[in-house]
Amino acid sequence: MNRSQPAATSADRTPRSCATLVSDPFVAARADHWRRSTGDPPEWCAPRPNLLAELVEAEYRPDGGTDGPPTLASRRDVALARLRHRMRSANVPPPLECVRLLDGGALTGAAVFDAWPYAVRRHGPRSASAALEHGLRKARSPDSVRFLLDLAASSYLRPLPEAELLALSVGGSRGVRHAAWRLLAAYDRIHLLPTRAEHREDTYERLLKGALLNAPLAGADAVALPPGILVAQSMLIGHLDRPGEGLSGGLSILLGSLGDALAQTGRVAGVVTVVTASRPELEADPVLLLRRTNGHWILRLPVDSPRQVRPEEMGSHREAMAWWAARLFGMLGRPIDVLHVRYADDGSLAVAEAARRAGLGLVFTATPDPHRQITERHDVPGAEPDSLRHDLHRVFLADRLIQRADRVLGIAAGDEEPTGLRSYFPQLCDRTGEGPIRTTPEGIPPYRPPSNEVRRREQLLARIDAIALADPSRIPTVLLSVGRLHPVKQQDVLVRSWVDSGCYERSVLVLVGGSPPEDEDSVERSMRDRIGEAVASSPEARKRLLLLPALSNAEVRLLERSLADPARRIRARYVCPSAKEEFGLAVLEAMEAGLMVAGPKRGGVPHYLVDGTNGLLLDTSNSRALGEGLSRLLSIDDGEARVMARRAQSLARSTYSSTAMARTLADHYASVPIEAGRGTEGHLRTLQSRTHVRS
Known part of the structure; x- marks a missing residue:
C-alpha cells in the first residue's frame, strides 16, 4: 500500500464471503457494514431501547442512520458514530465540517484527527487552512486552540498571521504554547521561538526546544549497525522492566526480551523499543536514547504529563506524541524500516501516524479486544454508558490501525490461526481472501535467576x-x-x-x-x-x-x-x-x-x-x-x-519462547515492502508549497 495516497477502506472493495459469529449482534453489524448488505439490520437481544443498539445502528448501517430519533444516544454520540461510519466508508468530511465537529468531546476529536490528513488531501490546503482559521477565531477554550494548532502543524498549514502565532507561543497555556512552537518550526521560523528569558522552561520544554532546533540526539551516534532491518516496537503503557506496577504487565517483559532476541536473529540489525517518559521521569533522567543490550535501544518518547500517561489520556497528547516520534525516528542516524504496534489505543495511532510521516512500514497485531465482550458487557440493563463509548472508540482505533498497516498479524498458538479473528475484523476478508491470516506465536523469555x-x-x-x-x-x-x-x-x-x-x-x-x-x-x-x-x-x-x-x-x-x-x-x-x-x-x-x-x-x-x-x-x-x-x-x-x-x-x-517468536517476526518484518516516498509528510509539504498565502 502506498500511503502517500488516500487509502481506501475495505468498504470500497469487492466484498467477499466471510464466516460471521451471527449469534453476536455487534459482530453481525460489523460484518453487515463490510458486506454492504441490503438486508435488514441485525436484531438486538434487548426488546427495550438500548444505547448500544442506537450507537451501532448509527455507526454501521449502510445509511448511517437509525429507524427513528434516538432516545438514549446524545446528539454528540450520533454525530461521532456517523463520522466513524464515514471514515470506514472512505467518505471523509470536508475540513470545515471536521472543525465544527470538534465540540463533540475528546473521542470525537480523536476521530477528527484521524480524518484530517485525508480531508486535507481531498479538499486541498486552502480549504483546510480557511477552516482552521474559522475555528481559531471562534475557539473559546485553550484545548480547542491547541487542537486546531495541532491540526495545522500536522499538515503544514498557516491559519494565523505570524504575529498572532508568536503571541500564542509566549502567552498561551502550556499546551497551546507547545503547539505554537511546533507550528513555527514547521515553517522554518525556529529563530522566532521564545528564549529562556521570555519563558521559564522545565526539562520537557528544554528537550522540546532542542528537538525543534534539530539538536543532536545524545547517543544516536552509537546506533552503528550491521546490514539488516532496523525495527521499532512500541510499549507505550507502563514501564519496560517493572511488571506488575501500575500499568506495567507481562507485555513489558516480553518486549524487552523480544527486542534482545530479535537483534540476535541475523535478519534484524537492531531494535528500538519506544516507551513514554512523563515530566517527572524526564526531570529524573533527561536522556532519550538508552542502550539496553547489543543491538537493542530504548527510545523514550517525552509526554507532557505530570504522571505516567494512561491509555484513556493519550488522545489529548496524540499530535505531540506523533510529532516527537517522527522527529526522534529521524534523529537516530539510520532510518527505521518497520514499526510494530500492538495496542488499539490513541498512543498506537499516534506512533502509526509518525510511521506514515517518516515513511516506515507498519505492522499491527490485531486482537478482538474489546470486540468479543461488547454485546455481553453493554447489551444489558445498567450498562455503563461511558464504558461503552470507550470500548467503541477502541474498536474504531483498531479499524484505523488495520487500514494503515502494511501487515496485520494475529496471535496464535503454534501454527494455528487465531479463532474467529475475521469475524471480529471482517475487513480482513478483503486483505486475505479465504487464505490464512498471518500469525506469530507468543513466547516467554528464558529464565535467568537473580544473582542472589x-x-x-x-x-x-x-x-x-x-x-x-x-x-x-x-x-x-x-x-x-x-x-x-x-x-x-x-x-x-x-x-x-x-x-x-x-x-x-x-x-x-x-x-x-x-x-x-x-x-x-x-x-x-x-x-x-x-x-x-x-x-x-x-x-x-x-x-x-x-x-x-x-x-x-x-x-x-x-x-x-x-x-x-x-x-x-x-x-x-x-x-x-x-x-x-x-x-x-x-x-x-x-x-x-x-x-x-x-x-x-x-x-x-x-x-x-x-x-x-x-x-x-x-x-x-x-x-x-x-x-x-x-x-x-x-x-x-x-x-x-x-x-x-x-x-x-x-x-x-x-x-x-521469545527466541522462536523473534525468528517468526523477523520473517514478517523482512517481507514488509520498503517503498520510497511512502510517508505523507513530504506529500503534505508539496501541497503546502503550492499555497504560500494564507487563505
Missing part, C-alpha cells in the same frame, strides 16, 4: 511458609496469582470467590502485583480496598491472604520454581482470575516453572491450555463460577496434578 538466588529464594518462601505451616497438622495448598492490580485482572473477584466458596479453609492465597503502597496509583488503591472488603467478614481468611508488591520477572519465576519443587512439603498451584487474557504470558511462565495452572476460558489461554489435560480452564465471569473453579482446582489429587503440570511444562518449553 539462594538467599532470595529463602526470603520469598519465608512469609508464605509462615502462614502455611501455622498448623502443621493441616497444611493448606498455596494458590499463587501474579499480575498488575487492575479490574481486568480481577484479584478482588478472586479473593471474594475464595472467601465465599470456603476455599480459604483449604488454601493460602498469595497475590503478587501492584506498586508499593507509597507509590500506588488510584486504580491500585481501589483494588486494594476492594480486596480488603472481600476478607473483612472473615478473620481466618485475612490470616491466609498474603499481598506482595510486584516482583521482578526473575524473582517471580524463582518463586514459581521454588513453589513447584517436588521436595517441598507444601503443594502449590497457580490461578489466573482475569476476565480475559489475550494470551496470558504469566500463565505460560507458571507452566514453564512446573506449577499446575488454572486460567480463564475466555481469550487466548485455551489456545494452549486444554481443560483436564495440562491444566484447568475457569469461568471467571462472576464470583460464584470462579469459586466453583477454585474448589475444583483444590480437589485435583497430587498425582493427577503432577501429570498435568509436566505436560504443561513440556509444551511451554518446547513451543513458547
